[in-house]
Amino acid sequence: MHKRVRSILAAFILLYSAAAELASRNSSYPPHVGKRMQGGLHLPLSRRLIPKRITLGADTGVAGLGDFFDVTYSVLIDIGGTSLPVVLDTGSSDLWVLSNVCQGTCSSADTALYPPNTFHGIGLDAALVYGDSKTGTYARGMIGYDAVSLAGLTLQDQYFAAINDTNTSVAQTRCSGIFGLGFPLNSVIWTDMFLNQQQISRPRNLRGDVVSRIAAMRKRWFDKSVLGISSFRHIDPPSYQSMPQLKRQVTASSAIVSSFRVSGPFIPRLVSLGGLASPMFAIALQRDTIEIGGNEGMLSIGGLPSGVQNESLTWVPVRQYTLQQEGLTQDASLEAYPVAWEIPVDDVFLDGVKLPRSQLCSSNISLSALIDTGNSLIRGPPDVISYIQNMLGGPHFACSSPHTLAFQIGGRMFPVDPRDLVNQVRSGDAQVCGANLAQTDVPVLGGGGYLYSWSLGDPFLKGVLAAFYYGSFTGLSQDPPRIGFLSTVPSDAGQRLEDAVSAASAEQYDLPGTKMLPPSSLSSPLSTGIGGIAMASSFPGSAHGISGSNQAGQVNSARERMQVGPAATLWCSFFTLAMWTFSRMFA
Structure with missing residues (x-):
């Protein structure tokens, strides 16, 4: 009898402790954990397959x-x-x-x-x-x-x-x-x-x-x-x-x-x-090649970055795949579900000229693009990529001749910054560049794959703030998924590329590149740019050298500037290999 009483008392204490912990939280309660209602805290009884402990440190x-x-x-x-x-x-x-x-x-x-x-x-x-x-x-x-x-x-x-x-x-x-x-x-x-x-x-x-x-x-x-x-x-x-x-x-x-x-x-x-x-996250990517700086690299979860207004973004829907498109639907409403961060694209332009649509894709497949931070390149239909390279004058061209590849999304033009479209391909010669472009698979109706023909990777994302909104998983028609974009490409981006190439050539250096380990937190920005987006600090002049350290088992926020004078051959070879490797990895 005493053992039974002790067991009941122990169970009561555990339930009381759980209720007290939940009652002390200021944030909204996850539905399955408990919800404050009139008359007290009601914990639903449910049989779970796995441990259900959850700690929400904050809502953003x-x-x-x-x-x-x-x-x-x-x-x-x-x-x-x-x-x-x-x-x-x-x-x-x-x-x-x-x-x-x-x-x-x-x-x-x-x-x-x-x-x-x-x-x-x-x-x-x-x-x-x-x-x-x-x-x-x-x-x-x-x-x-x-x-x-x-x-x-x-x-x-x-x-x-x-x-x-x-x-x-x-x-x-x-x-x-x-x-x-x-x-x-x-x-x-x-x-x-x-x-x-x-x-x-x-x-x-x-x-x-x-x-x-x-x-x-x-x-x-x-x-x-x-x-x-x-x-x-x-x-x-x-x-x-x-x-x-x-x-x-x-x-x-x-x-x-x-x-x-x-x-x-x-x-x-x-x-x-x-x-x-808010069911979303936002991403801004910094630039650590060519002309270092641009947006402050940050990931914001649960809302937009401080200072950025929702109405300043251009919002477009995420493609939802139906059963006919090898997707999934809800029982009652037959709603289609999103599979990837894929959005419609109106058209693609190079230096203001609209590019032809791919002849390799079915005309029944609408033009769309995957927004992919894991892709270090911009990938597109083989025939359109070849067309672009021909317009650029071949696989190699002058770095100091800026070109603008732009995607019309939601009726608005979103250019790729000319500094992000190119990369140096010849060691010791900052005047010769190639485009950060690659071919990818062509979508096929009924083929079981995705239907996007473009994959917009980091060269595109360095020139925008991108907000990814999941919407409601249980009510897609009322709150559908979408992506919002805010272009951060300055109007003089082409001139800045020319200046960066001239400065590197005058000092007989390659175009610079850095590597930065992720910081444990986001420091207060020194300034804000287009739309209130925090700006990254840039490296003045043409200083070279290496700074920062990486102690065993620790990750710090030090930037490491790569030596680009005597180590030019090593840098260019490695960068080219890395670009090729990761374009294949995260296509």
């Missing part, structure tokens, strides 16, 4: 970005008490980090690795593939959960992959993994867990000794048949017409959307839990 957050020669941009996250810089990638949806058991490309002295001391594996393996149909970049590891924090926002049981085998080059950029910011339906980790939920429908040991392990390189064609989408980017599987009925039966969006709260990617999960002031 801001973090500074790192920059590796404008090839990759990174943000600092904390997993299980370890600070890790990860590549910011709006073109994918999964979070993964290199574990300390990873071999080969992971063994870089400058790369922080994740020690899985607090990692809770669930017995499922992840096989993530990046690139287009011509690439084979992969990352393999175990799916599990740990506490993940970013910009003051914390989720205690966030699912991600601890990678132990990869041929990516993230470690060469001093990064520890990739932070996908896409939609849940494009997440390999979420897909694996959702499809496996019948195997773990009752409480089990989440450390992996009960749930049968899926082979790391298993085929994902069944996944595509069930969800009607591909978790890869432009990787088209074999025909799946043998199971069309099964694909169309999986329209039970209530179960799918509910799972976002538990196993969705980090920011979509925050959105699903109601943990953000």
Whole structure:
């Protein structure tokens, strides 16, 4: 009897403590945690598949970005008490980090690795593939959960992959993994867990000794048949017409959307839990090549950066894929769901001349573009890219002759800054440049892939503030997803390119480039530019040298200016190799 009383008393104390903790919070309560109502705090009783602890540190957050020669941009996250810089990638949806058991490309002295001391594996393996149909970049590891924090926002049981085998080059950029910011339906980790939920429908040991392990390189064609989408980017599987009925039966969006709260990617999960002031994030990328400066690199979660007004942005809808487009719909309303940050494009222009539409694409496919921070180039249809290169005079042209590639979006022109369109291709000669352009796969109706023909990567994003709004996962017609853009390209950008080339040539230096590790917080900006966007500090004159340090196990915010005089050959060779590698990685 006394044991029973003690047990009841202990349970009462635990419930009281939980209620007191929730009552002390000032922010809004996630629906499944509890909601303050008249008469007290009501905690719904629900049977959960996995641990449900959640800590929302704030409803908004801001973090500074790192920059590796404008090839990759990174943000600092904390997993299980370890600070890790990860590549910011709006073109994918999964979070993964290199574990300390990873071999080969992971063994870089400058790369922080994740020690899985607090990692809770669930017995499922992840096989993530990046690139287009011509690439084979992969990352393999175990799916599990740990506490993940970013910009003051914390989720205690966030699912991600601890990678132990990869041929990516993230470690060469001093990064520890990739932070996908896409939609849940494009997440390999979420897909694996959702499809496996019948195997773990009752409480089990989440450390992996009960749930049968899926082979790391298993085929994902069944996944595509069930969800009607591909978790890869432009990787088209074999025909799946043998199971069309099964694909169309999986329209039970209530179960799918509910799972976002538990196993969705980090920011979509925050959105699903109601943990953000607004279901969005915004990105501004800095420039660390050619003429260093531009926008202050920052990631804002839950709202726009301070000083930026919502009405100053041009907002356009995100493409939602229907069942006919191999997508997913809701049961009742038959709403289509977004898969990627893909938006409509009116037209494309070079130096004010409208470019012809691709003859390789079906006229029934509307012109659209993926907005992709994980892509270091601008990728487009092969015939249009060839047309542009011919207009530029070939693969190599004079750096001092500025060209403007512009995308008309939502009726407004968004130019690529001429300084971001080019890169130096010949060591010791700052006068010879190439375009940051590449060809990509052509969309095919009924082919199972995506329908965008352009991928607007970092050269485009350095000249805008981009705001990514998820909308409501449960009411897309009332609050649909969209992207807002605010151009930050100055009117004299072409002249600035000419001045930068002249200065480098006069001093017999290559065009400069720097690498900056992500800071732990965002410092107060010294000035603001177009639309109130914070500006990055630039390096005056033509000073060269190396500054900053990277202590073992620590990530600091020091910029490292690369020596560009005697080391010109090394710099140009490495930069060209890096540009090619990452254009293939994050296509």
